Amino acid sequence: MRLVSKLRPHPLNVLACLALSVTSTVVALSPAGADRRASPPPDAAKILAGLPPADWHRYVQGTSHREISPVRVVSTTGDVTNPGGVLGAGTTTLRREAPQPRPVWPSGTTATASSYHEPNGGNDGTPTSYEPGNAVDGDAKTFWNDATADTYPAWLQITSPTPVKLPGITVLSNADGVPMDFTVATWNGTDWVTQATVTGNTDVQRAVTFPQEVETGQVRITVTKDQPSSKGDYTRINEVYPGVVSDPPQASVTLDFGKVVVGYPKIRFGGASDDHPGVRLAFSETRQYLTDRSDFARSDFSGGPGTDQYAPPGKPTTWTDAKGCQSGTKVCADGLHGFRYLKISLDALASDAPAAEPYGTVKIKGVALDSTALDGGPGAYKGWFESSDQSLNRYWFNASYTNELVTDTFRPTDVEPRNADSPSLDGRLVLHDGAKRDRDPYVGDVAVSGRTDYLTHAVPQAARNVLADLADHQRADGWIPPASINGYTLPLFDYPLWWVTSSSDYVLYTGDIGYARTYYPNLVKALDGWYPSVTDSHGLLSKGLNGTSGYGDYAFLPRTxxxxxxxxxYVQALKDAAGLARSLGHTADAGRWEQRAGTVATAINTYLWDAGSGAYLDSGTGAVRHGQDGNGLAILAGVASSGQAAAALDHLAKTTAQPYGNAFMDNDTLVSDGSERVYAFTSYPEIQARFLTGRADSAIEEIKRLYGWMTNHDPGITDWEGIGSGGSLYEGAYTSMAHGWSTGVVPALSNDLLGAVPTGPGFATWTVRPHPGSVTWARGQLPTPHGALRVTWVQGRGAAFTLKVDAPSGTSGDVAVPTGGKRVTVRVDGKVAWDGDAPHAHRATNADGYITLHGVSGGRSHTVQTIAG
Incomplete structure (x- = not known):
């Protein structure tokens, strides 16, 4: 995401400058060369020497090891011997006896239901039936599926041609439709009699015992709640057995890898019995959604079982999970997974028989993961951040680890299955959106995760590969696709603008002018072609024009x-494009886009500012509401005046604050949970706006609520796609718990709190302007094509501030130190540059609470120090 402020304009990209991180430059205060007009400042060298030794390595979460081992056994079920064997301590043995034959209903038994789903095509295209009779046909592979998702009650009624003596019944359901709350009633010839009430069930097979044996010809199951799944809250019952079926308990062991990981699971088997026992692997990023199925599996999109299957041979072998089937179309697996918890069960799908059976003996001598994440050990870091606030340090490195998980090679077998594979991306390093899903490079996600990479590991080819590929698939009318998903046709309204800002970021951080020249025509086509076609008479973009009513945005919100x-x-993209145009010598384009940005900004203030609430409207159409995304970006893009910015941030603080961050809307008129749903993606612009408008403490406080919540709740460490009501996973099990677009805390701390950003391509020029707030000291390093930019600063009492900048040769920049609103003297390398009233060096200026020193050269360390008076 690209964020800027009119407070710090620069020739290429205002927003990018504000968000850039500090990697190699250090500016420090020094008393040397004091003159008689001011008392000598304290010794800057001693101040800086008094900082604790650099200790950022201890916050690093990643590793350079390709093989990752689980850290503990969480639980076991059934017959499991020596569970520690899966951790490499000997051999774990799972045993399960073959089940007894199932009781059957009398011939002629029928079933009816409150509703049932219409047939649809199965994996082979053959229509699949979901009628009630599937629940009494004796075939565990077929099932009744009600047709009323999230609507209750849903009932299934079984009628036998002759009375049956029942001590109870057993309900075998589908993992994607487990009845959680239900009653079982029998017909006594006159009335329905409730025999059992079940609540909180999560078992796929649930035996329900009656108080006493009943003789009846009719049984009715009434479901009032289903276990949520990726398929929605449907009831799916495969079989209802006329009796209490007590199978030997499933043998399983659940492992914890300590944090979310991504890659290919690997199991060392010590052998298996000769009756073809199978194992099923269920994965989850959280324990909450780890059941007998994964929280999400790519095969879910094709009606898969939600688990990976394997039938180990009798002899010892090492199996690495890979996409494909072991036996024809049976015993299939998805391959790569993103997860923290892994449940290995001695079990098999009924449809996999006889290649795999749910009983026998399996021996396991070890479990590991072949990681596909970007190398993340301390040696892989080209940039880093550290401060006096250990929580902020932890959040910075947690976000970096999250980004490592989504930086991966694009492989057909591992990406989003909805027609996202692309020959132009296969084999290339990319930034996916999430480790678990969607596993496709979306440009809106790159807007944030690209910056995170530039500031941490600096492997910019991952972002470039995505940006170039999307431009190569630009539509004839100028629209740029958001991702490869659906064959590059997913219609999003906002993402071509993120492509513009992300391209500008890429050039600012890397200096890749070749990319800028190659794809400049695509930028022109998007801004001068497609977006004017969706501009109304007010001069504003209006979703609905030119056939865009069905277009979505980053959250597929029903806005119009x-x-x-x-x-x-749009204003930000136009300004960024103008900066890029000037760097390439296209001054006419730059002037035109800057003029249009001003026109659009004026129209926003004319038609979308709500003076009564002191914030920008989410939309000029429909119910009155105010969005975090629009207000944050309006401040960063320079649309808002200083008074409007203050009012808007006050409004968001009053109406959207939650214990787990700030919600993305101030009411629920757009979506039912708008005032409770938190996106780190839209929080980043608001946090940055707070830093850049002199509200650093409120920015830090919001960071701690948002990133503190994610750090302190399962799965820990990684940054979530979204947070829902009460701090929950906003889309349940489907939620990605390691998402690149949520890593904005990295640029927020490096670019804004530490204060270092690029202002020219490849950091040819830069700005260091700290926003310290309550943080006592901070230091960091930003990678640049010229070498490291290092920055260290320390706050003292009153207006005392010491800053050290070490910039690479061949670069220059501006250094700004805060005054705290007081009259100060500023020294650079011991010599007065500002005497409290007038400049003496570096064309020093005094504005907006900062003394700014212009044209500070790289190639050596500079120490800047302020003292009151």
């Missing part, structure tokens, strides 16, 4: 008309 978020992002 003139939306502040779209238009503020």
């Amino acid at each position: 008309g003139e939306v502040t978020y779209y238009n503020a992002l």
Whole structure:
């Protein structure tokens, strides 16, 4: 995400400058060369020497090891001997006896239901039936599926031609439709009699015992709640057995890898019995959604079982999970997974018989993961951040680890299955959106995760590969696809603008002018072709024009008309494009886009500012509401005046604050949980706006609520796609718990708190402007094509501030030190540069609470120090 402020304009990209991280430059205060007009400052060298030794390595979460081992056994079920064997301590043995034959209903038994789903095509295209009779046909592979998702009650009624003596029944359900709360009633000839009430069930096979044996010809199961799954809250019952079926308990062992990991699971088997026992692997990023199926599996999109299957041979072998089937179309697996918890069960799908059976003996001598994450040991870091606040340090490195998980090679077998594979991306390093899902490179995600990479590991080819590929698939009318998903046709309204800002970021951080020249025509085509076609008479983008009513955005929100978020992002994209144009010598284009940005900004203030609430409207159409995304970007793009910025941030603080961050809307008129749903993606612009408008403490406080919540709740460490009501996973099991677009805390701390950003391609020029707030000291390093930019600063009492900058040769920049609103003297390398009233060196200026020193040269360390008076 690209964020800037009119407070710090620069020739290439205002927003990028503000968000860039500090990697190699250090500016420090020094008393040497004091003159008679001011008392000598304290010794800057002693101040800096008094900092604790650099200790950032201890916050690093990643590793350079390709093989990762689980850290503990969470639990076991059934007959499991020596569970520690899966951790490499000997051999774990799983045993399960073959089940007894199932009781059957009398011939002629029928079933009816409150509803049932219409047939649809199975994996082979043959229509699949979901009618009630599947629950009494004796075939565990077929099932009844009600047709009323999330609507209750749903009932299934079984009628036998002759009375049956029942001590109870057993309900075998589908992992994607487990009845959680239900009653079982029998017909006594006159009335229905409730025999059992079940609540909180999570078992796929649930035996329900009656108080006493009943003789009846009719049984009715009434479901009032289902276990949520990726398929929605449907009831799916495969079989209802006329009796209490007590199978030997499933033998399983659940492992914890300590944090979310991504890659190919690997199991060392010590052998298996000769009756073809199978193992099933269920994965989850959280324990909450780890059941007998995974929280999410790519095969879910094709009706898969939600687990990976394997039938180990009798002799010892090492199996690495890979996409494909072991025996024809049976015993299949998905391959790569993102997860923290792994449940290995001695079990098999009924459809996999006889290649795999749910009983026998399996021996396991070890479990590991072949990781596909970017190398993340301390040696892999080209940039880093550290401060006096250990929580902020932890959040910075947690976010970096999250980004490592999504930086991966694009492989057909591992990406989003909805027609996302692309020959132009296969084999290339990319930034996926999530470790678990969607596993496709979306440009909106790159807007944030690209910056995170530039500031941490600096492997910019991952972002470049995505940006170039999307431009190569630009539509004839100028629209740029958001991702390869659906064959590059997914219609999003805002993401071509993120492509513009992300391209500008890429050039600023890397200096890749070749990329800029190659794809400049694509930028022109998007800004001068497609976006004018969706601009209304007010001069604002209006979703609905030119056939865009069905287009979505980053959250597929049902917004329409003139939306502040779209238009503020448009202003930012135009400014970024103008900066890029000037760097390439296209001054006419730059002037035209800057003029248009001003026109759009004026229109936003005319038609979308809500003076009564002191914030920008989410949309000029429909119910009154105010969005975090539009207000944050309006401030960063320079649309808002200083008074409007203050009012808007006050409004968001009053109406959206939650214990787990700030919600993305101030009410629920757009979506039912708008005032409770938190996106780190849209929080980043608001946090940055707070830093850049002199509200550093409120930015830090919001960071701690948002990133503190994610750090302190399962799975820990990694940054979530979204947070829902009460701090929950906003889309349940489907939620990605390691998502690149949520890593904005890295640029927020490096670019804004530490204060270092690039202002020219490849850091040819830069700015260091700290926003310290309550943080006592901070230091860090930013990678640049010229070498490291290092920055260290320390706050003292009153207006005392010491800053050390070490910039690479061949670069220059501006250094700004805060005054705290007081009259100060500023020394650079011991010599007065500002005497409290007037400049003496570096064309020093005093504005917006900072003394700014212009044209500070790289190639050596500079120490800057302020003292009151």
